[in-house]
Amino acid sequence: LPILWVVFGNVFMGAVHDYLALMASVRHGGVSIMTVSENVMGRKAKYIFLLYVYSALILVLAAFFSVNAKLFAVQPSAASKAMIYMPIAVLLGILLYRTRLSPAASTLTAIVLLLAGIAFAVKYPFLIPGDAYHTWMLLLALYSFIASILPVWYLLQPRDYLNAYLLWGFVALAIIGSLGIAGEGLTGPAYTSFAPKILGGVPTPFWPAIPLIIACGSLSGFHSVVASGTTSKQLANELDALLIGYGGMLTEGAVASLAVIIPIAYAWQHPEFAGFLQAMGMSPEVISAYQEKGILALNKIQRFTLGYGFTVGQALGGSETIAVFMAKFAGIALATFVLTTLDSATRLARFAWQEMFDWLA
Template sequence: MSTTVLVVLGLLIYGIMYVAYGKKLQTHLVKADSKNPTPAHRLKDGVDFVPTNRWVLFGHHFASIAGAGPIVGPAIAMAWGWIPALAWIWVGNVFIGAVHDYLSLMASVRHDGKSIQWIAGKVMKKRTGVVFEWFVLFVLVLVVAAFGAILGNMFNGDPRVPSSNIFTLIAAVILGQILYKTKINFNVATIIGIILLIVALWMGSMFPIRLSADNAMNYKLWMVALGVYIIMASALPVWVLLQPRDYLNSFLLVAGVVIGGIAFLVGMKSLEMPGYTIWSAPVISGKPSPFWPLVPLIIACGSLSGFHALVGSGTSSKQLDNEQSGLLVGYGTMFTEGFLSTIVVCAVGGFGFAILGEEASKPLQESATAFANGYVGAINAVGGPAGIFSKAYGHGVNAILGLPKDAMTLLAGMWVSAFAMTTLDTTNRLARYTIMELAEPIQHKSPSFYKIVTNPWVASLIPAFLGLWLAWTGQWNLLWPAFSGANQMLASIAMMTAAVWVSRYLQSSKLYQLTITIPALFLWLTVSLALVWYMIYAVPTFSGFKAFIIGAMTAIMLVLNVMLLIDYFAVKNAPLPKGAKQRA
């Protein structure tokens, strides 16, 4: 199979389903109306509720949900072969990911920009909302931990990456001032921002930064720096840094996707890595890992992601300028992310052996079983899943289009790091919202304590400290499956919440209800079984107190997950609460 065929197939699937399925959801199910005032207008406060140009919001939402997930997950999943990896990506995108993202966003828009967990408490039970809130908080802490560890290791491996990110942050602050404090035309401001981004990347490559010559100390110093950064970014008004930085990053990712898409479309490069290896490749903790149900613990955001529901209902719903823009922001970004994962599979599958080198790749080519058993260990020598992707991408684009290999490798590396940083600060902001919602019951009982806990800086400090403490030793291989499992479980719960909202508030047809409910329940079963496997086989292989904490968090989330499923079945056919109705 050639990369050209895979790119064409991916584009056809996404294009057809956006028009045939997405548009129907918008027109016939949600009935999005541009005349309905969104929370960004009704509750405008200049901090969180800010009416935003739909392309700027597309950039913010895309950058926030993408992170390193659509790159890291598919790169690891190649151990099973590129056919099962792509099948999970494409099927997950179409039937779960994009639907989940769009409905989470629009349910929040219809409920004053409230979070999906708050909505669960309204459409199901009060207990459901509280349990969901605690579940979400655990997930967010794991997200900070997983992406913090990935960033720290990347900053260690290539000092150009942290310096490029620092200069990009400066460029973002400047762009934010131009967009919101001057009367410069939006298109002109965008051009200025792109020029600033190019200068930032050039400056980063010219002035690489290492905080210590010792790798271990360098990693820990970057953890401290990241902690300071995400606390500031999550507490400051959204337009100061978060929004313009994500807008700039979207150009970085779109440029990479377009360049890679063209290269692998015209390159006719055959995929050298196996299409299918074995069912139980040793992917997690060196243990034989069955593709089902464990694939969601590896391929997370590239296929579907519960974190997207938190972003859509946490920040994007507060910035949506028009209900008609919801399909582009909520649905279109998931398909774009899936196409990015398709590019990852093409890059690694087509050029991975060249990156690993003859000595490392020769044993992998002896048989499909040999490849499956040795792949994960082999890629660690070239920087892990992020490393093999960025190097394979640079090598492939250079070989096909003749563009500079080093520049293209840095571009790919910046994808992973820039969007991991985006995920970090967005996550911390969402965790701040979650802590504030969890503290609501004590608002009148203990107003002084409530005031302290809900202070933006204090509420931002708590998840940042907990997450980066877990990431302190850099064990991404421990954190990634835990994060992915919690993330995918969250997706099933958010999807079930959307199913209840659709049936009780939108009064949808049985067909729409089934197309949302069946995938949600299938995902719930898959991820629950996968996390049970993780608890039994993977967690015991790790040592130390942090491994115990990860295991305990996973066990608690499994219990909460069962409680949420019970609440779902208890209310799915119950009548709508008296006086409740969707916002017209």
């Protein structure tokens, strides 16, 4: 059922929503979706919408701060990669906009540095002693503030451009992994529950929990704020909106599908997964819990990153070394995209705050 929601919601709602939000902004001169609402429904509607958007962005930021801090705390290699990645993105922006180096040469330079950075991050993880989670929460808040006030060309645009190559590599490997184990069948149950204990430790109905949990992969109002806040101002041609708005959301749907499939398709309760957990340095208690409960014994981040690493590793020959590297690569990819959301959401919240008080100008 989650896969059905991703597929149908993404194609028939999410992608259409993103494209139309982007085009609405473009046709109104590149203004935010909140200003579009003012043009269509009046000034009062704009400020009601702004208040809602600003409040929602605070919730988005809180959720992603927590996710990223947890990821960095449990997988320090992802933190190392993030710290290496940002200077590379800044360098790419400078090469593209402040030198005469061609875009192709600039991109190639950045990709080579990115690959070297990934290898370095896996080998030399960044460890924070003590309460790593709350330390990362503070550091991420500081990063988001700084990144949100920098010019778009300096960090946001080159970083997201570089992200595209990382995303396609991540998706390509996931597809290889899925196809490689396609003939072995699912290891997870076909059905668990229509009301699992997800929110607050009490049974959570399938609807509306699924649209809330699988947001950006299927349908997300946040995308309308992004599309009108930054994307519409960067289009070289209005015709590009279809590929970027509709096509970009289809790509997110592919990522969401893989994120749902991989943990349950192969790693739910595989006889070799316990050995892989040992290779990842998991405690005997965690391994024992996995053998008893399956992949649900792991936390949400581990289900995805370890499931990805194990599946791709099995498809590429079954080497534990490859599987461990791929699990760390999955964490690095996840951290990269969460960081993108963090400073983009902070920038958009700043825009919304400014719009709320534009009457003072």
